[in-house]
Amino acid sequence: MAKIFHYGGQAVIEGVMMRGRKSVVTAVRRPDGGIAIDTQPLPPFATSRVRQTPVIRGVVVLIETLVLGIKSLIYSANVSLEEEGEQISGKAAWGMVAGSVAFAVALFFIAPLFLTKILDVYIESSIVFHLVEGFIRLAMFVAYLKALTLSSSLRQVFAYHGAEHKTVNAYEAGVPLEVEVVREHKTAHMRCGTSFLFVVLIIAIIVLSLIGRPSLWLMVLWRIILIPAIAGLAYEVTQFGARHTSSGLVRAFLAPGLWLQRLTTREPDDSQLEVAILALRRAVEIDRLEEAD
Numbered sequence: 001m002a003k004i005f006h007y008g009g010q011a012v013i014e015g016v017m018m019r020g021r022k023s024v025v026t027a028v029r030r031p032d033g034g035i036a037i038d039t040q041p042l043p044p045f046a047t048s049r050v051r052q053t054p055v056i057r058g059v060v061v062l063i064e065t066l067v068l069g070i071k072s073l074i075y076s077a078n079v080s081l082e083e084e085g086e087q088i089s090g091k092a093a094w095g096m097v098a099g100s101v102a103f104a105v106a107l108f109f110i111a112p113l114f115l116t117k118i119l120d121v122y123i124e125s126s127i128v129f130h131l132v133e134g135f136i137r138l139a140m141f142v143a144y145l146k147a148l149t150l151s152s153s154l155r156q157v158f159a160y161h162g163a164e165h166k167t168v169n170a171y172e173a174g175v176p177l178e179v180e181v182v183r184e185h186k187t188a189h190m191r192c193g194t195s196f197l198f199v200v201l202i203i204a205i206i207v208l209s210l211i212g213r214p215s216l217w218l219m220v221l222w223r224i225i226l227i228p229a230i231a232g233l234a235y236e237v238t239q240f241g242a243r244h245t246s247s248g249l250v251r252a253f254l255a256p257g258l259w260l261q262r263l264t265t266r267e268p269d270d271s272q273l274e275v276a277i278l279a280l281r282r283a284v285e286i287d288r289l290e291e292a293d
Helices: 056-080 090-118 126-148 152-172 193-209 216-225 227-243 248-264 270-292
Strands: 008-012 015-019 023-029 035-041
Touching (some): 008 056, 015 056, 015 270, 035 056, 090 216, 126 193, 126 248, 152 248, 193 248
Antiparallel strands (some): 015 023
């Protein structure tokens, strides 16, 4: 029996990217109202056998998401700037991604550690120390997402994020990919990146507690070194949860991640749904043609 393939993607500027088995499709609303489509084959590492290895595949998927995501973002940004005649270079975009990753590591892994160290004299237990650090990390993450919702420029992106989820939910429900049908589905999805990041922060509490309380700089170093392992474990937990949604315990564990998606998704309009549907249709069509050959 063939293994079920899970389609998914991400919102980009004025559009949606969908990943298929062999290709990645990006659909973007042009300034003139039309829809631009870009189809690219997946890089070799995205379809390699290492992608099937537990834990390691989580790291591969994370790298893949960054690589495919930035390429789709560059494409969508350049399409949206057509009327202005501007272009964003790949070098500039990759520089922004590198800066964003460094910022995320500093904000969500290093800053909570230093804030917790302020309370170090009041905390005797290593377990309590890591629980306090984890709580601070989670609080900072929620506050950061809340701050993003205040940006008017991101509201369109969040709406396309909702369109992406609705479209994938409709496809997985086996219903026709038509705007009036997809519109009725939820903007939340179990395999969303927001839920994944929430699980990352929970797994981080467990993994980092195993290293105890060495010197401050060793703790900083471990927090950087262990990020791939934490991401790999979080990926396995997220995938397990998506496969066992009938379990009340699993749903309870993943519920906060689904709740957080209310901050990163908005209800899309029909024109945004149209873009997401077109992207997924094209990705599915390419896969079916590949299977037929």
